[in-house]
Amino acid sequence: KKSEPSKKENSLEIPKLNISVPLILVENESQAKLALNKGVVLYPYSVLPGKSGQTIILGHSAPANWPKIKYDWVFSSISELEKNDEIFLYFNQRKFSYYVRQKIFLEKGEELPEDLTGSKNSLILISCWPPGKDIRRIAVVAE
Secondary structure (H helix, E strand, C coil), rough: CCCEEECCCCEEEEECCCCCCCCCCCHHHHHHHHHHHCCEEECCCCCCCCCCCEEEEEEEEEECCCCCCCCCCCCCCCCHHCCCCCEEEEEEEEEEEEEEEEEEEECCCCCCCCCCCCHHHHHHHEEEECCCCCEEEEEECCC
């Protein structure tokens, strides 16, 4: 993982998907649900970017042709990400660069595998799957 100084506000960018969205920090899961209307959410029990461990970011997904209101749509197309696609995370005046390593699908309520990447520093994007349905979860793992 690379890091460099940045003047951007806390945010997430996925160039391949033309996504640039605010990164919202919350203290608990109930705040996370409300904050998803304002951007993507740093899961409150994951590590902060730049620290060792898994940084988990949650985002909504919506069905095809859903209007781009609030941020319901932001992770609708993360399944299109492929190995080595770039993801940029801006946090506390630093730019962190990640590269996609894998996608996994989880049953609703299923825990993430203990060691997804073999890396001490990973970024995991999580959303409902399929888009707009609360049936399963998609997790995109980057390091």
